[in-house]
Amino acid sequence: xxxxxxxxxxxxxxxxxxxxxxxxxxxxxxxxxxxxxxxxxxxxxxxxxxxxxxxxxxxxxxxxxxxxxxxxxxxxxxxxxxxxxxxxxxxxxxxxxxxxxxxxxxxxxxxxxxxxx
Amino acid sequence: xxxxxxxxxxxxxxxxxxxxxxxxxxxxxxxxxxxxxxxxxxxxxxxxxxxxxxxxxxxxxxxxxxxxxxxxxxxxxxxxxxxxxxxxxxxxxxxxxxxxxxxxxxxxxxxx
Numbered sequence: 001x002x003x004x005x006x007x008x009x010x011x012x013x014x015x016x017x018x019x020x021x022x023x024x025x026x027x028x029x030x031x032x033x034x035x036x037x038x039x040x041x042x043x044x045x046x047x048x049x050x051x052x053x054x055x056x057x058x059x060x061x062x063x064x065x066x067x068x069x070x071x072x073x074x075x076x077x078x079x080x081x082x083x084x085x086x087x088x089x090x091x092x093x094x095x096x097x098x099x100x101x102x103x104x105x106x107x108x109x110x111x112x113x114x115x116x117x
Numbered sequence: 118x119x120x121x122x123x124x125x126x127x128x129x130x131x132x133x134x135x136x137x138x139x140x141x142x143x144x145x146x147x148x149x150x151x152x153x154x155x156x157x158x159x160x161x162x163x164x165x166x167x168x169x170x171x172x173x174x175x176x177x178x179x180x181x182x183x184x185x186x187x188x189x190x191x192x193x194x195x196x197x198x199x200x201x202x203x204x205x206x207x208x209x210x211x212x213x214x215x216x217x218x219x220x221x222x223x224x225x226x227x228x229x
Contacts, residue, residue: 004159006159017182033217035219040221041221042218042219042220042222043219045216045217045218047215049160054217083197088157090159090160092160105150105162105165105183106123106150106152106160106162106207106217108152108159108160108161109159110158110159111157111159113157
């Protein structure tokens, strides 16, 4: 148990469906992240939120829509996805995204395995 | 790309042997971190080394950092079958807020 919980762990959806991934952290961190992990590719940073504000959008297609209602919760809303979006989506949190001591350890959830048919 | 690149991509060793994985990166960093991932699971942080540090130890792990060569190495001593996993280096650099970028990882298989 890392203190970061992701649900669902597995999701299968059609290209016309709308679904959401949820992430919750119990660590009192201020920053939360979405990463995408596809087979044989490095982890891709998708979004960064710091104190509920989005500070990074790494050119992610608009069919992925993040939401961060508070520092403990992060959602990734999915709609009209493509089969190539099938991947493991990892949520992470950290103490912050600032300089010095805050640029530290990321705590990851177990991931949501997404399959788009 | 700011990614760290690990070398080798895959490594197979016998239990008890040492495993060495290398990471190279491209620009100045604030720190470099190593993570471990068991198949299909989340990543677990192993160790962080700051740009002004050259070597760090944690149990059977030893990490070195050479900022002049923009490279790092992770040494796992006396490996165990349970060390079988993928290992990733991650570089944190300042773009006005920090980004942590991961490499493609090294898949380590330790044979019992």
